[in-house]
Amino acid sequence: xxxxxxxxxxxxxxxxxxxxxxxxxxxxxxxxxxxxxxxxxxxxxxxxxxxxxxxxxxxxxxxxxxxxxxxxxxxxxxxxxxxxxxxxxxxxxxxxxxxxxxxxxxxxxxxxxxxxxxxxxxxxxxxxxxxxxxxxxxxxxxxxxxxxxxxxxxxxxxxxxxxxxxxxxxxxxxxxxxxxxxxxxxxxxxxxxxxxxxxxxxxxxxxxxxxxxxxxxxxxxxxxxxxxxxxxxxxxxxxxxxxxxxxxxxxxxxxxxxxxxxxxxxxxxxxxxxxxxxxxxxxxxxxxxxxxxxxxxxxxxxxxxxxxxxxxxxxxxxxxxxxxxxxxxxxxxxxxxxxxxxxxxxxxxxxxxxxxxxxxxxxxxxxxxxxxxxxxxxxxxxxxxxxxxxxxxxxxxxxxxxx
Amino acid sequence: xxxxxxxxxxxxxxxxxxxxxxxxxxxxxxxxxxxxxxxxxxxxxxxxxxxxxxxxxxxxxxxxxxxxxxxxxxxxxxxxxxxxxxxxxxxxxxxxxxxxxxxxxxxxxxxxxxxxxxxxxxxxxxxxxxxxxxxxxxxxxxxxxxxxxxxxxxxxxxxxxxxxxxxxxxxxxxxxxxxxxxxxxxxxxxxxxxxxxxxxxxxxxxxxxxxxxxxxxxxxxxxxxxxxxxxxxxxxxxxxxxxxxxxxxxxxxxxxxxxxxxxxxxxxxxxxxxxxxxxxxxxxx
Numbered sequence: 001x002x003x004x005x006x007x008x009x010x011x012x013x014x015x016x017x018x019x020x021x022x023x024x025x026x027x028x029x030x031x032x033x034x035x036x037x038x039x040x041x042x043x044x045x046x047x048x049x050x051x052x053x054x055x056x057x058x059x060x061x062x063x064x065x066x067x068x069x070x071x072x073x074x075x076x077x078x079x080x081x082x083x084x085x086x087x088x089x090x091x092x093x094x095x096x097x098x099x100x101x102x103x104x105x106x107x108x109x110x111x112x113x114x115x116x117x118x119x120x121x122x123x124x125x126x127x128x129x130x131x132x133x134x135x136x137x138x139x140x141x142x143x144x145x146x147x148x149x150x151x152x153x154x155x156x157x158x159x160x161x162x163x164x165x166x167x168x169x170x171x172x173x174x175x176x177x178x179x180x181x182x183x184x185x186x187x188x189x190x191x192x193x194x195x196x197x198x199x200x201x202x203x204x205x206x207x208x209x210x211x212x213x214x215x216x217x218x219x220x221x222x223x224x225x226x227x228x229x230x231x232x233x234x235x236x237x238x239x240x241x242x243x244x245x246x247x248x249x250x251x252x253x254x255x256x257x258x259x260x261x262x263x264x265x266x267x268x269x270x271x272x273x274x275x276x277x278x279x280x281x282x283x284x285x286x287x288x289x290x291x292x293x294x295x296x297x298x299x300x301x302x303x304x305x306x307x308x309x310x311x312x313x314x315x316x317x318x319x320x321x322x323x324x325x326x327x328x329x330x331x332x333x334x335x336x337x338x339x340x341x342x343x344x345x346x347x348x349x350x351x352x353x354x355x356x357x358x359x360x361x362x363x364x365x366x367x368x369x370x371x372x373x374x375x376x377x378x379x380x381x382x383x384x385x386x387x388x389x390x391x392x393x394x395x396x397x398x399x400x401x402x403x
Numbered sequence: 404x405x406x407x408x409x410x411x412x413x414x415x416x417x418x419x420x421x422x423x424x425x426x427x428x429x430x431x432x433x434x435x436x437x438x439x440x441x442x443x444x445x446x447x448x449x450x451x452x453x454x455x456x457x458x459x460x461x462x463x464x465x466x467x468x469x470x471x472x473x474x475x476x477x478x479x480x481x482x483x484x485x486x487x488x489x490x491x492x493x494x495x496x497x498x499x500x501x502x503x504x505x506x507x508x509x510x511x512x513x514x515x516x517x518x519x520x521x522x523x524x525x526x527x528x529x530x531x532x533x534x535x536x537x538x539x540x541x542x543x544x545x546x547x548x549x550x551x552x553x554x555x556x557x558x559x560x561x562x563x564x565x566x567x568x569x570x571x572x573x574x575x576x577x578x579x580x581x582x583x584x585x586x587x588x589x590x591x592x593x594x595x596x597x598x599x600x601x602x603x604x605x606x607x608x609x610x611x612x613x614x615x616x617x618x619x620x621x622x623x624x625x626x627x628x629x630x631x632x633x634x635x636x637x638x639x640x641x642x643x644x645x646x647x648x649x650x651x652x653x654x655x656x657x658x659x660x661x662x663x664x665x666x667x668x669x670x671x672x673x674x675x676x677x678x679x680x681x682x683x684x685x686x687x688x
Contacts (some may be wrong), residue, residue: 138488138548141581175548222549223580230578233607306583336523337583342559344584347592351565359560367524369547376583377521377548 015343024087026056027063031097034107039395042117054149057123061156064107071100072162101161102401108399111154112178123149133189134395139226140317141234151178151190151331155197165201172202173397177390179211183382191215192239206261213253213267214383217274220246221380224226243277250274265294266383269304276311285311299375302331309341321345329361335374336362416595434468435460438568438599438621438624439648439667440677447646448674456650459666461657478529478567480598481503481536482558484575484655489545493605496630497574501540502574502635505533515561516540520547521581529565530637551575552582555600555616556589562598569598570644571622572637573639576605579612586612593619594683595663599647603631603641621679660684 021029030049037045052060058330063084071094074080082089097103114121124146136140158171165171175198182191195215198208218224230241240246254271257264272288275281288308296304309324322345329338343358365372384390405494409660438457441448453467481501489497505514516527517537526539555573562569580587593600593616602613602624617624622642650667657663664681 037495138486139578140488156651196483211587221580222578226578230607336553340523340584341554344556344588344592347560347563347595348588350595355560356564359557359564362523362557363525363528363561365524367522367526367543369520369522372522 021056023056023059023063023083026052026060027067027084027088027349030060030064031067031103034103034110035097037106037110037113039106039109039398040113040391042113046110046114047120049110050118050150053126053166054123055151057149061153061159064104064157065160067098068100068104068162071098075100077272098181101168101170102398104157104161105156105174105394105401106153106398108171108174110394111150112174112181115148115150115154116181120280121148121150134227134231134236136224136227136231137228138151139223139235141227141231145287147189151194154178155194159209159279167202167204170394170397170401172205172208173390173394175202176205176207176211177387177394178380179208179383180387182389183211183214184384184387188215188218188238191327195377203217204260206257206264209256209260210264210267211384213250213270216233216246216250216253217270218380220244220250220274220277223298223380229358241318247274249279264296265291265296266300268294269296269300269307272311273307273352276307278315281311281314285315299332302328302335302375303379305331306338313319313345316348332373332375334365334372335376336365336372337376342386404595420529434651435663435682436597437650437652437665437667437682438597439468439677440621440643440646441648441669441674442560443674444671445681448672449646450670451648451669453650455670456648457666457668457670458650458652459664459668460652460654461663462666465652465655467650469651471649471651472647473475475568475649476513477508477509478562478569479514479641480511480517480529480558480561480569480571481514482519482554482571482573483540483543483547484520484549484551484554484573484577485543486549487541487546488521488549488577491632493576494545495579496633498540499632500633500637502537504641505536506516507641508533508640513565513567515558515586516543517554517558517561518543519550520544520545521550522547523550523554523557525561527556529561529652546676547578548581549577550582551577551579551610552586552589552612554582554685556584556592557596557614559580559589559593559596559600563596568649569641571598571600571620572603572640573613574599574603574605574633575610575613578610586615586683588614590619591683594679594681596620599679600645601625601644603627603633603640604635621677623677 033045033049033188037043037126065082070082078091080091133145133147135145158165158174161168161171179191179194179198182194191199195212202208219240225243228238231238254267254274257267259292266288268291272284272291275284275287285308287313288304292304305328309321312324313321325338325341339358339361343355346354346358441451453470457464458467474476483497495498497510508514513529513531514533515529518524518526526543527536531653558571562571571604598620599615600620600622602617604610604613605627614624662681662683667676668680669676
């Protein structure tokens with residue numbers, strides 16, 4: 001069943017405002033809404049802002065930048081005032097509703113909460129062609145959706161962080177939490193742009209590069225590539241390149257992760273997979289051996305054994321391949337993939353009896369998926385298990401920072 | 404596994420038993436069996452004998468030992484796509500078509516049911532208890548993604564698990580998205596396999612894998628737009644398969660291991676012959 005752009009959370013229809021706000025009033029209203037918004041809730045403040053138009057929100061983002069720049073520069077100079085449109089704000093007036101970067105983080109959270117929890121905000125209802133995204137499932141196009149502008153507005157709000165959002169810990173936390181959420185939800189259209197910006201802002205964040213690498217590896221997956229071909233046959237070109245191009249991009253990002261943080265075993269395992277898919281089997285095997293030597297646990301170890309089994313077979317060492325497939329099978333006995341691999345390997349060697357024995361492991365498994373567990377089925381699904389934790393952390397930090 | 408992903412538009416196979424007990428594809432290739440369909444003007448040609456066939460193995464003429472036709476019991480392995488994309492109407496058509504095919508089997512035939520989504524499941528092992536297979540068909544419900552390649556391999560291997568002549572029917576409405584096994588590796592296995600694979604693909608999604616798999620095993624790919632006439636499609640496959648000859652020969656004058664190109668012709672007739680294009684004999688190890 002296709003899901004749309006929202007998380008399973010509050011479904012609220014935004015209320016309509018009777019009168020459009022003047023720009024200065026909108027700025028004040030936004031600052032007040034940011035103050036009264038409870039991070040993580042589809043509350044009245046979120047519903048109000050959800051009903052503002054795309055162009056109004058873009059103008060607002062520019063105004064927020066002016067406020068932030070002014071506050072950063074002059075917040076100790078009590079004699080200063082800021083004129084925006086027809087309104088003049090003294091520092092005393094401004095500080096009641098704006099406390100620098102902490103307000104900006106809360107503002108970004110307001111917009112990400114709208115994107116997560118408010119169904120059909122005004123930007124979705126009134127979006128243009130540039131906001132069309134394509135839903136895909138099991139390698140096929142499943143119709144179109146419109147993107148909300150609120151993720152982008154959240155980013156614009158954080159652009160106002162002074163002196164710069166670059167390497168700002170709160171901004172990084174919002175970017176990481178948002179990227180993790182978008183990746184988990186499969187909102188690849190949005191996260192694509194999100195991560196492009198995040199890499200520029202946080203060039204030393206291994207997390208940002210790991211997410212970027214994951215996205216590119218996902219784009220190279222059979223499911224996405226099949227969907228690209230399906231939509232292409234219907235006259236639509238997606239912003240996804242060929243599998244080899246996407247794999248090459250993924251390789252670059254995984255290498256960046258490992259250069260920033262050599263202890264990221266997941267990056268090593270995934271890099272091994274990518275290199276194998278690129279046909280560079282010696283390199284892939286070396287990467288995977290090194291990753292296994294690091295002692296990964298659980299599904300990560302399973303992947304490493306499965307991938308290395310394939311590479312060893314392609315390199316001509318069937319015994320090593322068999323050993324790695326068996327190791328994967330031991331770790332996840334109910335998984336079909338290692339047993340299929342062992343069966344095919346035996347059949348390829350002319351050992352039909354061994355092939356049938358290996359296959360029996362698969363055919364004797366219950367048909368009901370709820371009694372089966374094969375991590376391979378979810379390899380291309382988002383890897384992070386701390387998404388909710390990250391989001392909660394960002395919200396908590398936002399609340400703390402203004403107290 | 405069901406969440407759609409969003410992208411920015413970039414405007415932006417008696418005789419059969421005897422034959423099957425001979426290891427066909429070890430490093431010592433003792434016997435090769437080839438399933439052959441002979442047609443003339445689109446109609447199957449019956450009554451041919453061993454002497455009617457020319458068989459060339461890597462271009463070297465081979466004496467045909469045996470030709471069997473029609474009376475060999477079949478192992479029919481149904482590999483049905485039960486991914487989430489299969490709608491209720493198509494599911495009903497698929498169940499009915501499967502049961503119609505089972506109705507067409509003889510008492511000595513056997514059938515098995517494999518379903519696949521991302522999960523490859525043997526719902527019924529090879530059995531002559533066709534009611535069991537019918538019940539399994541009714542139990543299967545669509546969900547999840549598509550492991551066409553993994554399921555095709557499993558179905559071929561189930562075909563090899565029993566002495567007999569195996570027909571694998573792979574039905575799918577989509578392309579592979581979640582298999583572990585690579586298409587290339589399974590095609591290589593198919594070239595060593597005795598089973599004949601017929602594919603039925605419905606809808607607009609086309610899998611190059613199914614075309615290559617059916618070609619490699621001497622089967623056929625049926626591309627259909629809807630499942631409305633699936634009963635007729637499955638009946639046609641079974642009828643066609645029963646019209647096929649099973650040829651056996653012991654290779655002489657050719658090297659053992661590696662790829663063997665096969666050519667099968669009917670002497671003195673302008674007949675179309677459909678068989679696998681060759682076979683892969685395993686080397687040592």
